[in-house]
Amino acid sequence: MKRNSVASQLLPWLIPLIIIILWQIASSLTWISSNVLPAPLAVVSAGVELFESGELMTNLTISLYRATVGFVIGGGIGFILGLLTGLSKTCRLLLDSTIQMIRNIPHLALIPLVIAWFGIDEVSKIFLVAIGVMFPVYVNTLHGIIGVDSDLIEMGKIYQLSKWQLYTNIIFPSALPSILVGIRYALGVMWTTLIVAETIASDSGIGYMAMNAREFMQMDVIVLSILLYAILGKISDLIAKYFEDITLAWRDL
Template identity: 60%
Template sequence: TVFDSSMQMLRNVPHLAIIPLVILWFGIGEEAKIFLVAIGTAFPLYLNTFHGIRTVDSKLIEMARVYGLGPVPLFWRVILPGAMPSILVGLRFSLGLMWLTLIVAETISASSGIGYMTMNAREFLQTDVVVLGIIVYALLGKLADFITRLLEARALAWHPTYRLTATRGATS
């Protein structure tokens, strides 16, 4: 798996370490933030998806082949549903990294955004605005996690392990 080893090599480079390069390539606009968020969230999502696919029960795959499922139906009906719990864990983890990346990108190099607002407030010793920025980030992070948990509860309603825990977790 040459692709996986290449991904692992790239994954070990901290995505925040390439901020100077991203500024040179994209400037300090929205494109730079989008690029950094994409790089930062891609690897956790990839790793969890890769793990989920590799851990799909081989007996289910064998049974699907015995029933005559071709490669495409096998993917959609067996592999993807079997990997979905891991994919959704990767999504939740990626959302956390997304907020971290966005905060750092906006505080280091941005001309707009909550991070930019808090950095300007810091310059003028406006503690209330800095605290407000932190609270807004916390609330947005909680909202993103709540929405992901609802998606998880809906996408995994068929899964015996997630029937009770996903709906209970979505409300907490």
């Protein structure tokens, strides 16, 4: 049992490890030019150098701050709107159509307008992340609530549960799987939005570090920045999955 558990944890990392090994071998045999794609060891070396200078941690901290604040604001707004439209038919008729129209506007197309409003300060990046995160959380929260089995709600009414008890004991637990899917999807949107925002209009962060490296053709730093985004995305997804396993443990009973 324990052996299977260890294998299940290691297996997802097998393909990335094989790719890195093949990448290093191809670079060592000069099959891949360092001007096109530097070797993994060169990327690690660049990371160590930037870490020792303090530049890496500074930019990493700034990017994490932008991502976290934007996610909390956008996710919170999306969740509240999803609750309102899901629990109230009047709110759904009033708000959902407008929200869906706004959702169909690519939020990254707002970058010129956001820069005109907020400049390239922190507010612009946080605003874009919040907008990008809000809609996946909203849609999945709404879908989860309106998808609750009507028989369960009817059973709750038969047992004379109050509206609050009906929500906490039946509606929210039933909608939670859909809400968590929205959160996991929103985390991916969060990093995608931040990458674009930091490479187009920023003077700090991982994206800025990559664009600054491009000016000096530092391919190892550019690749390092891309890998950092991938690692951060993977870590955030693992955290979300961990909370999903905890909150939905009842499914395995």
